[in-house]
Amino acid sequence: MENGKLITIQNLVKHYPMGKGRFTALKDINLTFEKGEFSGVVGPSGSGKTTLLNIMGSLDVPSEGTVRVLGSEIGTLSHKAAARLRNHNIGFIFQTYNLMPVYNVFENVEFPLLLLKMPVKERRQAVLDALEWVGLSDKVKSRPKQLSGGESQRVSIARAMVKRPHIVLADEPTANLDADNSHHILQTMEKLNRDLKTTFIFATHDDKVIQYLKRKISLADGKVQSDEKSPGNRNPESGHEIQ
Amino acid sequence: MLAIKLAFKNLIGAGLRTWLNAFVLSIAYVVIIWHSGILEGWNRQARRDMIDWQIGGGEVWQKNYDPYDPFTLTDAHAPVPEKFQEQIKAGKLTPILVTSGSFYPEGRIQSVLLKGIDPQQSILKLPAGSLQKDNEAIPAMIGTRMAKNNRLKEGDYVTIRWRDALGTFDAAEIKIARIFKTSVPAVDNGQIWLPLDQLQNMLQMPGEATYLILEPGQNPIKISGWQHQGYDVLLAEMDEIIRRKSIGGTILYTIMLLLAMLAIFDTQVFAIFRRQKEIGTDIALGMTRGQVIGLFTVEGAVHGILAAVMAAIYGIPLLSMQAVHGMAMPEGMDDYGLAGAERIFPVYSTALIIGTVILVMITTTIVSYLPSLKIAKMKPTDAIRGKLQ
């Protein structure tokens, strides 16, 4: 990690093939992220938020420019190395939760640790801790289809956090949730960011999310329009407190 | 290990479909093992019966003898060589004299093989001891098939006609002293067994034989003019019939197996399409594509394990019941010219069972692997959103 930066993006361009030509989804992006940030990429639909998050998460590769995540250059990683980077250091939270339907809550959260080959006892404790962080200690045995949307997203936060990654990437985590649940999970993530110093990067166009962000990167047409730090930007009237 | 654990969870989670596939596959297991077991049981039984009733430990043929050509019989006889006498006296070798003749059941003329056998012999199960001297008529024994075809009962008298060594026709009356039951049609159909010395007298061939039968385990003495025939020749025809039957069986269970494989292949293709979001998520959580392919392959292959368990649950009681009680064979099996027992007791060897499990596991793994290769071409970013196709 050069100069304590977790993520360094230089002159990033992303093309998608389209018909005979190509479509440029990201144009000359330059950004850095530091440890402990609670930031968001915001912008209208189609502005390239997901594309940017996917590249930072090593699920996709840049067309031009360099993206370094924890010292690894995304474009040059082998499939295996990229998988290892994600497994050890990056947690994902998806709009649609993406829980494994046949596993119960405990097993869903346990899954990344199985891939890390963590010993049983340690693993069990880590899963129980993660479920406590998100307030689901009483749902250990439930199946995903028995959970509400808010609960499902909390399981998915626990799954992202259980291995204590450096970075959590959350793409529209509140898009399927009502206001109460949205605030609840944001407060949960805010607390985890504070307590564990995990870096959170969101992609969103939801105002409820935006008001929690400490840094807001605005994207339009694949370009960075603005990059504002907003410490204590949070709307105090929201009145929701983490339990 | 992780893959197997996850695979079991996924499969059990998939519910009915898994059990249907496993069930179809389990039928393949049971049919393969059952059919091979029956064939093996039949094979062993038929061999044992042929050895007990017909060929003993092998035969020694007079050089002109050809069992497939009755016209050779006129010349296929010779005095039993002195060198054989020691084995004959010890009961380890017994001479048989064969000639063709005719007989007249219910006034019809029928051609027949007249076979002379030593009433003292104990090498074959043929009840030659019942050919006791009778002053009124020559004692004879026939098999149940022969008796049924010609409506003969024990105690009946029949006229037989034959040519002696000089070519002169002669006739005599015989008495059916014994009707025996055997699973070997080759000692039954179209033949009448007579005391050896009486047949020798009738043919004016004292001390002569057409072939001799060895006791199992005895080594033949080599003498020119007489040829030893071992199991390789004597059982060749039966082996060929069994082989042909087993090819028929192979076709049957190849179809069974193909059906099961089709069901699993289809399930795999469907699962990979339906679960692309899960595949994308697996990759996002840090699995390599190779690991995901492995996971789906193992998952498909676990069908083979579930099927084996299922097959064991209903197959073991079913098959072992049959191994104890035997399976009734339909009538007319004799038409194969093969020793046809009324009941076949199947034999299931460990090699058969292990071989079947390996065969099924390998084919299941292959059909599970092939569709999984599609995962390697998936873009995780699309898969995560379930956006493919």
Ligand SMILES: Nc1ncnc2c1ncn2[C@@H]1O[C@H](COP(=O)(O)OP(=O)(O)OP(=O)(O)O)[C@@H](O)[C@H]1O
């Ligand atoms: N696989 C792809 N192939 C071609 N074009 C793509 C692909 N993925 C995204 N795009 C295009 O790139 C642009 C940016 O897409 P992206 O998903 O990053 O937008 P977004 O900001 O996340 O939008 P939303 O808010 O709707 O999720 C869009 O115009 C989209 O059509």
Ligand SMILES: [Mg+2]
């Ligand atoms: Mg998006």
